[in-house]
Amino acid sequence: MEREGVERLLDEAGADSRRYRHALALLCEGRWRTLAELVRDSATSRRGIEALLRELPRLERSGERYRLPLEHAGDYQDLLALAPPPADPVAHLLPHYHHVLARLEELIAGAPRGRHALDHVAATPETVLRRALLLGARFWLPGAKLLCVGDHDLTSLAVKLVYPAAEVTVADIDERILAYIDEQDLGVRTRWADLRLGLPPSARGHDLAITDPPYTPEGVGLFVARALEGLKDEGRVLLAYGAGERTPMLALKVQNALSALNLLNEAIYPDFNRYLGAEAIGSAADLYILRPTTKTAPAVAARLDRVATAIYTQGPQSVESAPEQAHDLGDFAPDLLVGEWPKALGLPRVKLSTWLAKPYAAAVERVAVAVPAGLEGALPRLLLATKARHVRAFLAAPLAARPHELSVVYELSADGTVLDAVRLPPPAGPAARALRGILDNAHAKLANTWREALITARGGALTKNEARALIRAAAPWSEGITPLEAPLHHLRALPGAVAATLAGSDGLDDPGLHDAREGVQGHL
Structure with a gap:
């Protein structure tokens, strides 16, 4: 029997070999499965599945699809994981919500495509429904206030479809997602938010929050801190987070970021979330239920005092991106600098987050704003946050489109990476x-x-x-x-x-x- 390689792989994995045994059982069913399906259904990383496939000499392949012929499946029966994966706490509820699942499949298929620079990977429609059902099974949702801290997966719509009486608010950086959610007219409140710059004032006082953040320690720490900022004292945060079976140190860094917030882990549901992608982590993530303690609020305040803009795994704001070069003011002589500027300029400076949080106390005529790469979506708000006569925005790259929503306020002109906004006189009508x-x-x-x-x-x-x-x-x-x-x-x-x-x-x-x-x- 040519299975020495499979046995060696399983022996090396030891007690954690169940995921490989589950994938092997799927292959032995005799039907074609894509590599992506094997990853997602077994919650095993792509590298792990590829290692298993290399050890199966009788494997049949058709493009990206694989199977073991039924006549050879018996060769591996004693190696298979016969018991199912860890119990799904809401599996028994799914048969009652076929109509909701069908609607979610349509909604997710019609949603804007994910953006790699924002670490978007779509959860499966069934996962989004199961999140809503778990929320309702664990908590009393009618009349409760739920905050979705980012919602590319459209969990907000799933909750409103299952529990229309729940009050749901979404805070997200992606304008397309916010517009799409509003188009569905399900009563979800939408708020624009770049969480690196702050949580909207109207996104506070919630009973529950749910987030599926960028899977870096910086991203998880920030999104969970903002979720906690949006809660009442006795709220809960539901967090989706996953790491591949080969990267326990990355998971440890993330859990250390959560521990620093002094949170109680009330529950962790392994591999609860499944994704259409994210194969490096097995297209799966655990679901955490986190409860704040009396020591959480000061820890959140300390965490938010040191917010970094680089929180993603890829793109201009990845944690490994190079620091940006300082901008040259040229002939522009501002009264105030907003954003990151050299101290040697000797001018008053304000953080971007402070600029958006409250009006600047002194009257200023000319303002220079440094807009880092990846924060261009904040530009309309950065311009609206002042009554200065002239604002010059220094960007990392030329704008694809100017913020014409502000045409009643400013005359806009651009030269490469510099945008000038000159305030118009008061209109007549x-x-x-x-x-x-x-x-x-x-x-x-x-x-x-x-x-x-x-x-x-x-x-x-x-x-x-x-x-x-x-x-x-x-x-x-x-x-x-x-x-x-x-x-x-x-x-x-x-x-x-x-x-x-x-x-x-x-x-x-x-x-x-x-x-x-x-x-x-x-x-x-």
Whole structure:
């Protein structure tokens, strides 16, 4: 029997050989399986599966598909893992949710493609459904508030499909994902957030949080810290994290990052999450349930005081990326520097996160902003965060498109990696003035600024409640959100929504507002 190589591989793996035995059992079923399926179904790394395949002399191959002929499967029966993998805590619930699974398959198939620079790998539709079912089995979800800290996998939609009464908020850096979630009209609140720069103020006070972060110690530590920042005192964080069976030291570094946050591991479900990719870690990840302790809050504060921008495994913000070179101010003489600048310049400096968190105390005319590679998505917010007359943004690479959502605020011009934003004079029409007032007060609640502008534009003829009702009808997404945390698709819709609330006055014929709408729509 030609199986010495298989036996040697299993002996070397010892007690951890179950994953190889499971993969061998799949091959012995006699049907064709792709390499990706063998990786995902056995939760074994691609390298591990390839090592097993090399030791099977009777293996049949067709492209990327493999099987052992049934007449040879009996040669390995005594080596197979006859018992199933660790128990799935919600497997018994899945048969009752076929309709939800079918809907999730459609939603995930239609979602924007993942971005490698953000370490996106899609979870399977069944995994996303099982996350929702586990949340509901472990906690009482009707009326509960759930925060999804990043949601490329669309866990938010799964939860709303299974538990419509749950209040779900997504904080994500990917504008495409936020727009796609809103398009489904399932009642999920969306917030733009680059977690390296902060958690949106409206994304706090949740009962539960779930995150599937970049699988670096820096990424896991940051995302979990932000998830904890978004919780009430007695909340829980559900974390998806996995490492290949050959890289225990990487897993140890990640667990040390979690330990530094003084968290209690209430449960760990092995290989709970399965992915359409991530073959280096067996297309699988464990699911952790983490509970904060009385020592967690100060540990989170300390962790967030030392946030690094390099948190990903690849792309311009990978943990192994080279430090960026300092920008040359040239003939630009700023009053204030925002971001990372040499101390030798001798000018006042503000961190990017502080710039977005609160208005700068002193009035400034000219501001220089250093925007690191990988943080270009924050540019519209960095420009909105000030009332300075002239902002010059220094970028790592030329912009693919200028932030035309700000056309009512700035005249924009670009020269290579330098973008100049010169503040426009106040517009003449009442609706354009209202829009400009909203964007000029970007740290304030959008609906509140809009309400006061609307009352002023109507000459005091509206009560506050009447103004609020008009705003809710035109932009139900606007409640409790600031312009800085609003996804760009909402900012693009803002000129039309402002016009709708001013219907009946001269708002719809406001040339300034018309120009703003044309400026945005012409670049969608």
